[in-house]
Amino acid sequence: MLPSPIRETADIIKKLPGIGPRQALRCAFYILRNPAIRQDLKLVLDKIESVKNCSICFRYIHLSPNAADSTCSICRDIERDKNSLCVVEEDVDLEQLEKAGAFGGQYFVLGGRLSLNQDPRALRINELKQRALKDKDLKEIIMAMSPTAEGNAAFLWLKQEILSASDNTAQIKITRLGIGMPSGGEIEYADEETLRGALENRN
């Protein structure tokens, strides 16, 4: 029998997404043989405790324990457009959009993918409705779901949810990311849906 700390380490690593039992055991041995990685892991596990959600957009931010303000730099930035709100599923999507530098408005992080496998109560649907109701500056909500069958369904459902929240929300324009040719993509390899979208959105 392998020593219990090795087996226990492997059992924990096995819980991480996409890691099988054999790889978990290899990782446990790697951690056992590397005191430096154990030290780094311990330090970062403590640091991660101070990661909280921004109280406005819910993205993850690093808060010092006695911070008075719990909002993120984007929500605090008075230069950014208050009229448009971009709804993303996860923090990584927000990162990608910010990296592209093409959006200068506000964000809202749903906290997961809206799908048949996901309990919608785990997502911030009510918080999003509240935001749409209370934020008087809002003129447009851009739903930045992926243009997959699942993302399309999520868009339509969320749009309905927001519109039905109150009469106030009816004047907010609810849009989604445009479908078109990916930059650098070749027509020869584009699928039919993408080509159809690109033709509709021609300019």
Next chain:
Amino acid sequence: MLPSPIRETADIIKKLPGIGPRQALRCAFYILRNPAIRQDLKLVLDKIESVKNCSICFRYIHLSPNAADSTCSICRDIERDKNSLCVVEEDVDLEQLEKAGAFGGQYFVLGGRLSLNQDPRALRINELKQRALKDKDLKEIIMAMSPTAEGNAAFLWLKQEILSASDNTAQIKITRLGIGMPSGGEIEYADEETLRGALENRN
């Protein structure tokens, strides 16, 4: 930018064997969202500090901090055959052999795979030679390398190393695992090398 504790967690996880940058980030978010897994990880990282090598066979054992004895249960077991020593590359190989219950002798863990990519000084070659020289009970050393091209080369090289260690070692029989049909394997799907080995080792 993602909060630094998330990025740092992903950077550490990326160092584990077989984990790419995207999966590392997914794991970091998983750890962020699961306080229980952080707690479990911290506990096990402390426990893993008490995993040491058996002073005789070098397999990993769980030692309490004030343990007087640093040998493993197999090395201490007076019932086991003192005449035969099975050399394995890694602890997991020893586990498999013990699970099979087919070997009742002693073990020696090299601590890695002897290959062209591996510095042999990182392995316990000298410790193995010392054991062969000093252990007067030894009659046979079984090299349990995998029967791959690499394992075959490692076997021949190690055998030579031990035999050249001293005249004392010349009377030790150095063998390796037999090549044959895997139990339950079908002849139709067996490769030529396996079939050749199975014919040679017919009984």
